[in-house]
Amino acid sequence: MSTKDASLASVIESLRVKQDKPLKLSDHDPAATLGWDKEAAKLELEDVKVRIDVLQQRLFAEEQRSLLLVLQAMDAAGKDGTIRNILAGLNPAGIKVSSFGVPGGPEVQHDYLWRVHAAAPSKGLIGIFNRSHYEDVLVVRVKQFVPKSVWSKRYDHIKAFEELLDDEGTKVVKCFLNVSQDEQRKRLQERVDDPEKRWKFRMGDLEDRKLWPEFQEAYTDALAKTSTDKAPWYVVPADRNWVRNLAVAKILLHHLEEMKPQLPPEEEGIDGLVVT
Amino acid sequence: MSTKDASLASVIESLRVKQDKPLKLSDHDPAATLGWDKEAAKLELEDVKVRIDVLQQRLFAEEQRSLLLVLQAMDAAGKDGTIRNILAGLNPAGIKVSSFGVPGGPEVQHDYLWRVHAAAPSKGLIGIFNRSHYEDVLVVRVKQFVPKSVWSKRYDHIKAFEELLDDEGTKVVKCFLNVSQDEQRKRLQERVDDPEKRWKFRMGDLEDRKLWPEFQEAYTDALAKTSTDKAPWYVVPADRNWVRNLAVAKILLHHLEEMKPQLPPEEEGIDGLVVT
Numbered sequence: 362m363s364t365k366d367a368s369l370a371s372v373i374e375s376l377r378v379k380q381d382k383p384l385k386l387s388d389h390d391p392a393a394t395l396g397w398d399k400e401a402a403k404l405e406l407e408d409v410k411v412r413i414d415v416l417q418q419r420l421f422a423e424e425q426r427s428l429l430l431v432l433q434a435m436d437a438a439g440k441d442g443t444i445r446n447i448l449a450g451l452n453p454a455g456i457k458v459s460s461f462g463v464p465g466g467p468e469v470q471h472d473y474l475w476r477v478h479a480a481a482p483s484k485g486l487i488g489i490f491n492r493s494h495y496e497d498v499l500v501v502r503v504k505q506f507v508p509k510s511v512w513s514k515r516y517d518h519i520k521a522f523e524e525l526l527d528d529e530g531t532k533v534v535k536c537f538l539n540v541s542q543d544e545q546r547k548r549l550q551e552r553v554d555d556p557e558k559r560w561k562f563r564m565g566d567l568e569d570r571k572l573w574p575e576f577q578e579a580y581t582d583a584l585a586k587t588s589t590d591k592a593p594w595y596v597v598p599a600d601r602n603w604v605r606n607l608a609v610a611k612i613l614l615h616h617l618e619e620m621k622p623q624l625p626p627e628e629e630g631i632d633g634l635v636v637t
Numbered sequence: 638m639s640t641k642d643a644s645l646a647s648v649i650e651s652l653r654v655k656q657d658k659p660l661k662l663s664d665h666d667p668a669a670t671l672g673w674d675k676e677a678a679k680l681e682l683e684d685v686k687v688r689i690d691v692l693q694q695r696l697f698a699e700e701q702r703s704l705l706l707v708l709q710a711m712d713a714a715g716k717d718g719t720i721r722n723i724l725a726g727l728n729p730a731g732i733k734v735s736s737f738g739v740p741g742g743p744e745v746q747h748d749y750l751w752r753v754h755a756a757a758p759s760k761g762l763i764g765i766f767n768r769s770h771y772e773d774v775l776v777v778r779v780k781q782f783v784p785k786s787v788w789s790k791r792y793d794h795i796k797a798f799e800e801l802l803d804d805e806g807t808k809v810v811k812c813f814l815n816v817s818q819d820e821q822r823k824r825l826q827e828r829v830d831d832p833e834k835r836w837k838f839r840m841g842d843l844e845d846r847k848l849w850p851e852f853q854e855a856y857t858d859a860l861a862k863t864s865t866d867k868a869p870w871y872v873v874p875a876d877r878n879w880v881r882n883l884a885v886a887k888i889l890l891h892h893l894e895e896m897k898p899q900l901p902p903e904e905e906g907i908d909g910l911v912v913t
Contacts, residue, residue: 449726449729453720453729454736553910564906631835636822636825
């Protein structure tokens with residue numbers, strides 16, 4: 362293992378939520394720099410993106426497996442920015458971004474995993490979930506859309522669902538973008554003040570903000586109960602965009618490298634063929 | 638109209654297949670440069686992409702309409718390369734690429750437009766079809782998968798389908814990447830010879846190549862019969878990648894500019910709000 366690879370592995374390890382161990386989100390500093398320097402990190406991000414690009418092309422060519430990156434966070438933590446900064450530049454044909462808003466229509470006429478399963482990436486693709494089935498144990502729990510007797514069973518459903526995906530060729534990787542309450546305040550204020558950003562602001566954001574401790578508790582439970590070796594959670598410091606971007610990119614790279622995607626075997630009779 | 642806009646409009650016009658006029662593909666030179674210089678074209682592409690990026694963000698924010706870019710071409714004309722070169726760099730959350738291979742499973746248990754309709758981009762998105770429903774009047778016609786009595790009715794279905802999309806908010810823009818038979822030969826040979834590209838080569842590509850005149854005839858018919866003001870076809874010279882890339886990018890930009898996407902109205906009570 363090179364020094365670079367060792368440093369990658371140790372960062373990954375430090376952010377990972379350990380299976381079956383208690384989790385305290387307050388132990389995770391949203392403003393952490395992970396020992397990185399801002400300018401160097403920007404350069405490194407470009408390097409990491411090039412490596413992701415090569416592996417994405419192989420995954421796409423192989424067409425046997427897929428990777429699903431789940432992004433969850435409080436408002437304004439930077440889910441959209443992460444997608445834009447890490448994935449722009451990759452081949453769009455190999456990426457499928459799915460955003461899950463408030464369910465409606467046929468979605469509410471099915472179990473909560475139905476729409477999520479339908480959006481799973483097909484073989485060869487990197488799928489991104491901007492919000493996900495975790496909303497059904499987060500906002501749904503905090504705002505009491507269903508009683509505890511219902512949401513409390515969902516952690517096991519979710520673990521079983523993600524195990525299915527993994528067993529059948531879809532690596533599931535989950536990132537919680539951990540923003541602080543004060544940084545969120547600044548960012549929401551920025552949205553209010555900037556006419557170009559104002560469309561992103563919803564009065565409802567303030568309602569969720571008031572429930573901050575309840576959301577933190579729900580996140581803690583969700584992460585602790587569903588972080589498994591097959592489908593790990595990572596707590597990504599998100600108060601600094603440059604740290605958040607590089608951390609998520611490294612996590613993605615790490616898992617793509619572990620997958621070792623291969624070019625598919627060629628058809629017989631191609632060697633030495635002359636096209637006329 | 639500025640000089641730049643006038644030049645954009647005239648290129649668009651020259652590539653556009655006129656509604657209800659006879660079309661001769663042999664009048665369209667696959668090696669045309671459209672009067673562009675290679676180095677300048679690469680710089681201009683970057684500029685065009687920046688302008689597309691701004692408009693894509695507005696389309697995404699507006700969330701009222703969508704744009705569907707259909708790419709059709711003979712093998713190795715550069716559909717994948719076009720997607721990669723023009724769309725990489727845009728926000729992946731606003732792009733949905735759909736590739737249509739040989740239909741199977743439930744797809745063949747429905748009419749040929751069923752799977753295509755299901756893949757239409759939702760409001761706010763730019764959808765890309767890498768191949769499309771046009772295969773059902775191209776390869777299906779040339780290889781006689783269905784009799785003429787069946788495929789000959791399809792041009793009208795397709796026009797009606799695309800009119801529906803346009804009427805309901807999806808602008809349909811179609812590009813035929815026009816590669817010459819000799820350039821295709823070179824590119825297929827390159828795939829055979831390069832171990833990194835060989836996985837893209839299928840022996841079946843040679844079968845289609847033998848049917849070149851039949852495909853040209855089927856393309857001519859398809860383009861002439863279905864190029865409408867609502868859903869125009871463009872014949873894009875594709876022997877030179879840099880011409881192809883800039884031409885498709887300009888066509889995309891032209892139609893996005895025509896759509897004039899707007900930021901959505903803000904909720905009431907946001908002005909002057911202080912987030913606490």
